[in-house]
Amino acid sequence: MGGADVDAGPLRLVLAEDSFLVREGIKLLVGAEPGLELVADCGDLPALLAAVDEHDPDVVLTDIRMPPTNTDEGIRAAETLRDSHPDVGVVVLSQYVEPGWALQLLERGSGGRAYLLKERVGDLGELTRAIQTVADGGSVIDPKVVDTLVDARLQREASVLDRLTPRELEVLGEIAQGRNNAGIAETLVLSERAVEKHINSIFSKLDLALADDHIHRRVRAVLLYLAEQDLTRPS
DSSP: OOOOTTTOOOOEEEOOOOOOHHHHHHHHHHHHHTTTEEEESSSSHHHHHHHHHOOOOEEEEEEOOTTTTSSHHHHHHHHHHHHOTTTTTTEEEESSSSHHHHHHHHOEEEEEEEEEEGGGGGGGGHHHHHHHHHHOOOEOHHHHHHHHHHHHHSSSSOOOGSSSSSHHHHHHHHTTTTHHHHHHHHHHHHHHHHHHHHHHHHHHTTOOOSOHHHHHHHHHHHHHHHHTTTTOOOO
């Protein structure tokens, strides 16, 4: 299966979370949403990968740190599934604002990937939107993570992003949060045509005008936006 289909019923989820209480809480939330169906839940990386092989879900919702090492299992799961189940979306949940993890999650492309803080889990609407977005091949980055990257950038000296105007930086920040052109236009109170012009200017100024295709350029722009913060990844 893998991948969303509006005519195929609820989105099928596999949940990976080693905390029993958190796992049970998420199960209750998912059970209250008719558009979601939990097909398996587990508490470690090997069980997660086995559950995906068995159930072929639309989306995996996973903690970032689980047994066996309690370090970066969620990120490693996302990387493994990129190859083994490329149509399965992955929402990674983290307790901490760690921009380096978001960068690593998006290294091989932003499509079908989301990085959210666990505090968002209590908002069923927000969680459901993130799940739907990755099922549709989109991406979501928690606003607090984006804010941290923006704050870090303001403390830096000159970077390639200094070529952009303040409005272009706003647009790029919205792209980094996974919004499409229509969503950016609504958030920034612009026309979609104006957003398209800003994005084309961003591509040109960041030397991405000749990249392979529009989606690839967006991904590379987001990665550059994150990488230019010069933040080290957590060890």
